[in-house]
């Protein structure tokens with residue numbers, strides 16, 4: 317965790333107590349959360365914060381590449397912490413039962429990219445991949 321905070325500091329990011337509290341929260345919970353859940357969890361730690369402040373912090377952490385977000389099928393937005401320290405391109409797996417987040421430190425997008433570049437004659441600038449399913453622990457519990 318301190319590695320993450322140090323990385324943020326090194327990139328000129330000012331760590332306020334609320335920013336630290338939000339990073340700690342994600343680190344302790346190891347789950348994805350919506351903004352209301354973040355607010356409630358902060359309150360349980362005696363930190364009161366308005367939703368606009370939380371949104372602003374999440375946005376800044378997202379720009380810094382520490383926090384990522386996705387929309388579920390009901391178009392609800394969730395946030396989670398990226399625990400990778402190397403900063404190279406990778407993906408994440410999220411469990412829809414226990415909401416845990418796992419790093420997937422690779423990408424096999426190149427086949428699709430090649431198709432787009434040769435067949436569509438277009439240039440790929442970025443891509444996102446949302447991978448959702450049931451984690452190994454939840455599979456054991458529910459089988």
Ligand SMILES: [Zn+2]
Nearest residue numbers: 398399400419
């Ligand atoms: Zn990550």
Ligand SMILES: [Zn+2]
Nearest residue numbers: 411414451454
């Ligand atoms: Zn799970």
Ligand SMILES: [Zn+2]
Nearest residue numbers: 406423424425
């Ligand atoms: Zn990728």
